[in-house]
Amino acid sequence: MPSYSTVIHWFRRDLRLTDNTALHQAAQDAAQVIPVYILSDWQKRHAWTGSIRQQFLCGCLESLDKNLGALGSRLILRCGQADQELEKLIKETKAEAVYLNRDYDPYGRDMEKKVEEVCHRFGIPCLTYKDRVLHEPDEVLTGSGGPYRVYTPYSKNWLSLEKTAPQGKPTTLGKAPAKDLTSHPLPDLGHWKLEPTQASLPAPGERAARQRMKDFIESRTLNAYAQKRNIPAGVTTSRLGQDLRFGLISIRELYTRCSAATSAQSPSDDQKSVATYLKELAWREFYLAILWHYPEVFDEEFAPEFRGMPWPGSDEQFQVWKQGQTGFPIVDAGIRELLATGFMHNRVRMIVSMFLTKDLHCHWRLGESFFMQHLVDGENASNNGGWQWSAGTGADAAPYFRIQNPWIQTKTYDPEGTYIRQWVPELRGVSPERFTAPPKDGRSLAPGYPLPMVDHHEERDRTLAIFGKHRETK
Numbered sequence: 001m002p003s004y005s006t007v008i009h010w011f012r013r014d015l016r017l018t019d020n021t022a023l024h025q026a027a028q029d030a031a032q033v034i035p036v037y038i039l040s041d042w043q044k045r046h047a048w049t050g051s052i053r054q055q056f057l058c059g060c061l062e063s064l065d066k067n068l069g070a071l072g073s074r075l076i077l078r079c080g081q082a083d084q085e086l087e088k089l090i091k092e093t094k095a096e097a098v099y100l101n102r103d104y105d106p107y108g109r110d111m112e113k114k115v116e117e118v119c120h121r122f123g124i125p126c127l128t129y130k131d132r133v134l135h136e137p138d139e140v141l142t143g144s145g146g147p148y149r150v151y152t153p154y155s156k157n158w159l160s161l162e163k164t165a166p167q168g169k170p171t172t173l174g175k176a177p178a179k180d181l182t183s184h185p186l187p188d189l190g191h192w193k194l195e196p197t198q199a200s201l202p203a204p205g206e207r208a209a210r211q212r213m214k215d216f217i218e219s220r221t222l223n224a225y226a227q228k229r230n231i232p233a234g235v236t237t238s239r240l241g242q243d244l245r246f247g248l249i250s251i252r253e254l255y256t257r258c259s260a261a262t263s264a265q266s267p268s269d270d271q272k273s274v275a276t277y278l279k280e281l282a283w284r285e286f287y288l289a290i291l292w293h294y295p296e297v298f299d300e301e302f303a304p305e306f307r308g309m310p311w312p313g314s315d316e317q318f319q320v321w322k323q324g325q326t327g328f329p330i331v332d333a334g335i336r337e338l339l340a341t342g343f344m345h346n347r348v349r350m351i352v353s354m355f356l357t358k359d360l361h362c363h364w365r366l367g368e369s370f371f372m373q374h375l376v377d378g379e380n381a382s383n384n385g386g387w388q389w390s391a392g393t394g395a396d397a398a399p400y401f402r403i404q405n406p407w408i409q410t411k412t413y414d415p416e417g418t419y420i421r422q423w424v425p426e427l428r429g430v431s432p433e434r435f436t437a438p439p440k441d442g443r444s445l446a447p448g449y450p451l452p453m454v455d456h457h458e459e460r461d462r463t464l465a466i467f468g469k470h471r472e473t474k
């Protein structure tokens with residue numbers, strides 16, 4: 001017998017039915033589950049919201065509504081502040097409990113507290129679950145019980161912990177929400193007053209994401225991951241960032257299926273690839289844990305010695321970087337890939353971000369914001385972590401004086417120029433060795449393509465001087 005007649009499941013970053021912890025529990029506990037999503041009423045007030053990710057979200061909500069329809073239910077969409085909207089819904093539906101999966105960023109946490117207060121006022125439980133991660137920030141701690149500040153020991157501990165197995169998907173959510181329960185129409189970009197995007201995005205929704213997960217595991221991409229993951233040309237990584245970001249797939253299912261993809265009898269390269277991939281998944285939870293324990297990283301440098309440091313890069317330089325017109329082919333290719341698809345390969349994210357901060361001396365927060373506006377997998381914690389890592393101010397052992405040379409990075413990771421030629425069409429006829437050093441003759445690589453906007457060696461020295469001087473004053 002169910003414990004409740006009607007409860008609410010509040011969908012947040014868990015836009016799926018399969019292995020959704022809170023939804024699964026709600027379906028077991030109640031005769032009727034009201035599935036709810038609350039659209040933010042953001043109207044260009046936050047610089048991190050952009051057309052690409054919102055377009056993807058619109059598609060995911062449409063798909064979620066269809067999937068709920070197949071269970072005889074429907075998605076109730078509301079718009080506004082989550083606690084206020086849930087309060088109205090509790091009254092309208094006479095819900096006896098609210099179910100949700102926990103979020104770990106400061107905004108998500110704040111809202112959870114407010115929703116808990118609302119439930120408390122109504123005298124009903126607010127039931128929250130671990131779902132978005134394999135291990136919550138407080139489950140992976142140092143021997144003395146504190147948070148890790150560096151990835152490697154964190155990941156060792158993370159990998160050693162027992163992982164929860166995935167569950168299936170509910171077969172029913174009870175009767176559909178009453179017809180007179182109002183729901184906002186499925187949104188389009190107009191809801192946020194955003195312009196349509198020309199970017200070609202991955203297909204949204206749970207079914208498409210599950211197909212991507214299957215393709216990744218069953219194709220050679222997973223087995224070749226250790227060897228190829230740093231090569232930006234072609235599909236060498238899972239491309240599941242947006243699916244984890246929006247919760248279209250469950251991290252438990254991904255982990256379990258990847259782990260099962262090899263056995264002790266598999267070729268050692270395959271085993272190594274799976275192990276490498278699982279370790280990458282730990283980066284995501286590491287940065288979520290950093291944000292949880294040190295929410296100040298949104299406002300300042302993680303490493304205290306670099307707080308208040310000057311970033312003398314100019315706005316003109318930042319604009320050139322944003323347009324992919326720096327004259328550094330690998331950097332321009334990365335920015336253009338991002339603008340065209342909402343994705344940029346991880347190796348190139350590192351090159352591009354280090355170039356902005358170490359060659360152009362622009363503040364990492366400018367790049368952080370630009371990435372968040374355009375990345376379909378834009379994730380506050382990982383993006384902040386990636387940018388601070390590249391800037392040399394972040395939670396990592398990488399010292400600020402390790403500065404990647406974009407020309408050498410090109411030689412190592414795109415020696416044939418395949419990636420560059422794909423994204424910078426004006427360079428298609430140029431031989432690849434010319435992408436691996438500044439032009440010796442001082443002439444542009446192709447008509448209309450700019451000369452390198454700076455000299456990497458000079459800017460590297462300047463970065464070392466800025467960081468060194470700032471450390472002396474601390």
Ligand SMILES: Cc1cc2nc3c(=O)[nH]c(=O)nc-3n(C[C@H](O)[C@H](O)[C@H](O)COP(=O)(O)OP(=O)(O)OC[C@H]3O[C@@H](n4cnc5c(N)ncnc54)[C@H](O)[C@@H]3O)c2cc1C
Pocket residue numbers: 229237238239240241242244245280281283284285287344345346347349350353371375377378379380382383384385386387390
């Ligand atoms: C400057 C910068 C900004 C970044 N911004 C984001 C971001 O907004 N959102 C985001 O998900 N990742 C971000 N990353 C990390 C990484 O680039 C992407 O996770 C990865 O490129 C996504 O592609 P994939 O799914 O094919 O990766 P895969 O290599 O297949 O990895 C699988 C999954 O593991 C996780 N992962 C892998 N590497 C990292 C990492 N270094 N940090 C955190 N998680 C990781 C992601 O969830 C990823 O989807 C950033 C990295 C840098 C250097």
